[in-house]
Amino acid sequence: MEPKTERAADRAYLLLRREIIGGRIPAGSHLAEADLATQYGLSRTPIRESLRRLQSEGLVEVEPHRGARVVDWNSFDIEGIYDLRALIEGFVAHRAADRLTDAQLSHLAELCDRMESLTAQGSLADAEVMSDFAQLNELFHGGIAEAAGADYVIPARSMLVVLPVILQALHSYATVDFERSNRHHRELLSAFRSKDAEWASSVMTSHVLSSKRRLMEAIRDKSKESAAVMELPPPKTSADQVSA
Amino acid sequence: MEPKTERAADRAYLLLRREIIGGRIPAGSHLAEADLATQYGLSRTPIRESLRRLQSEGLVEVEPHRGARVVDWNSFDIEGIYDLRALIEGFVAHRAADRLTDAQLSHLAELCDRMESLTAQGSLADAEVMSDFAQLNELFHGGIAEAAGADYVIPARSMLVVLPVILQALHSYATVDFERSNRHHRELLSAFRSKDAEWASSVMTSHVLSSKRRLMEAIRDKSKESAAVMELPPPKTSADQVSA
DNA sequence: TGGGCAGTGATTGTATGCAACGTACAGGGT
DNA sequence: ACCCTGTACGTTGCATACAATCACTGCCCA
Secondary structure, three states: OOOOOHHHHHHHHHHHHHHHHHOOOOOOOOOOOOOOHHHHHHOOOHHHHHHHHHHHHOOEEEEEOEEEEOOHHHHHHHHHHHHHHHHHHHHHHHHOOOOOOOHHHHHHHHHHHHHHHHHHHHHOHHHHHHHHHHHHHHHHHHHHHHHOOOOOOOHHHHHHHHHHHHHHHOOOOOOOHHHHHHHHHHHHHHHHHHHHHHHHHHHHHHHHHHHHHHHHHHHHHHHHOOOHHHOOOOOOOOOOHHHH | OOOOOOOOHHHHHHHHHHHHHHOOOOOOOOOOOHHHHHHHOOOOOHHHHHHHHHHHHOOEEOOOEEEEOOOHHHEEEEEEEHHHHHHHHHHHHHHHHHOOOOHHHHHHHHHHHHHHHHHOOOOOOHHHHHHHHHHHHHHHHHHHHHHHOOOOOHEEEEEHHHHHHHHHOOOOOHHEEEEEEHHHHHHHHHHHHHHOHHHHHHHHHHHHHHHHHHHHHHHHHHHHHOHHHHHHOOOOOOOOOOOO
């Protein structure tokens, strides 16, 4: 069931992706193939493949003969990404409403249960729990996308989902935010059970847009908060070499 | 100005893509790396890169240790793809309305001119002219997407644009169809010039949906037409080896 | 006769060597 | 002092060799 990743290229891809998303490799870092190869104990070939894959997902930029660099999140249009994502997830929910099987529905319900129990524990400030929640959330939305039976949304979603995950991991939310998200998910399930595509679509759209709004506020607060620190320019260390 | 493609991998990618889109490689063909390498006079390395790129665009499927196969169009959900594309292109047009520069606008207008002159020539049955028209059309829509300043739509569009191009090339349209398309483009320009995002978005959406409808009709007609031929099952020759 | 199994050929995955390109720095000229 | 250029180094791009995996055939055995 679990596609045990045997290929070295896959392992390298997953590891690198994890490093980047986790923020352990600073934005703008130059990713030298040889360095990564020795670091992961592989040759350059699978590393190259990984980098190209990450490029197609928009996680790294690579210029010919000049190598790959981790993209700079700060330069991204967060609002635009969320707007498009709201559109696509709404579309996906609309299609899924007609196609979800009972088994898929109950699987989604189970994911809801687990997210709610994490929320109830109240320990969402913990980065570990936070990460678990994010993963469950991704499984929930991914499950809907899968049920929609539209393979062509996969490349579209691949890039649109990454950034939200990163950003949400970087900011801390209150319990009420998770509770609202959980309520949205439950309402989605209701819409799905009644096979009401329009309802499902609109709930999904508002779900994404509300999380966009919440994130924008979190960013605004954080940038205010760190305004004082920013007064002295940041030291120009690092940010140009991955080898810690 | 012209990004002269020097890298062998890029050339191979473009050529292969052209072959696939042009239908010269039948759906389901097994793409053996060594064959392609000798065929293009390259080594397997750049070929591999091309195949992986085509995979991320959804043009080929590749299973570990089992190689790449050209995807089968017939199994695709054409309506769904067009529906999603209508959504995304509408979104793109909405954003572009606020951002298009005068230079970009006049460039789009020039593309319209050229498409109209091709239509006026009336020789659109010619595959050559048809291909030129399709390319201009892609430049038109691509230009709008670029002006929208939303890099994150690129992977989304990459897959959504390919299939329409293929299918439209396979079916013949009447002059009135192209004229309608040209009118839509002109109206889009009007909306852009008046910076009316809502108008632009709705024109774009209806533009895509109308071309979807037209395509669906063409497919229906063609399948009826060839129903008689289909009565005896197709010979199981070819379709499994690219080497002619 | 049918099914399983090992061997063989072909194909993909990975490692490594070499060539081409880009960058940085030092030296000389204006 | 500034700019231009040539050279040296590091990195990427491509080719090729080798290893691992898969598919297929023919054989053996129940």
